[in-house]
Amino acid sequence: MEGIVVDTFGDTIDREMLSEELAAELDAKATQTALSDEAGARVQSDKALADRLTANETLTAQKCEIYCGSYAGSWDGDYSHSNTKTVSLGFQPKAVIISSSNASNIAGYGATLAHIAVEDAASPYVSITSTGFQVSRYMNLSANGPFRYVALK
Incomplete structure (x- = not known):
């Protein structure tokens, strides 16, 4: 089977070779993966920002009178x-x-x-x-x- 794919399509299958439905499904999965990665990065970034704010609030409270x-x-x-x-x-x-x-x-x-x-x-x-x-x-x-x-x- 692998030999048939290689002989028919070469080493790679391009997006243009796929049906519109299959291309749309792959695009949706890629978009979902990118969105999930971005959401994870935002959560980490929000946590880092919250930690920095907490640290600054603590330091501000320690200023002398x-x-x-x-x-x-x-x-x-x-x-x-x-x-x-x-x-x-x-x-x-x-x-x-x-x-x-x-x-x-x-x-x-x-x-x-x-x-x-x-x-x-x-x-x-x-x-x-x-x-x-x-x-x-x-x-x-x-x-x-x-x-x-x-x-x-």
């Missing part, structure tokens, strides 16, 4: 590490930046980040606490106050 405020210095004249003041924010900040309102005094500036130790500092001027931050020494000098801060939550 900025809190600004001020505190008055309460220096008692003691330059030791024991002269501290705690500023309560109600949360543990990720970072705190402090500036004295007296810009002429360079000692009235400071910054710190949560979970990053200040190397070689026996007593950092600014340290993060679980509910805010603590200042000491020059960051608590009443002569340099009031102090303004920016805390990142």
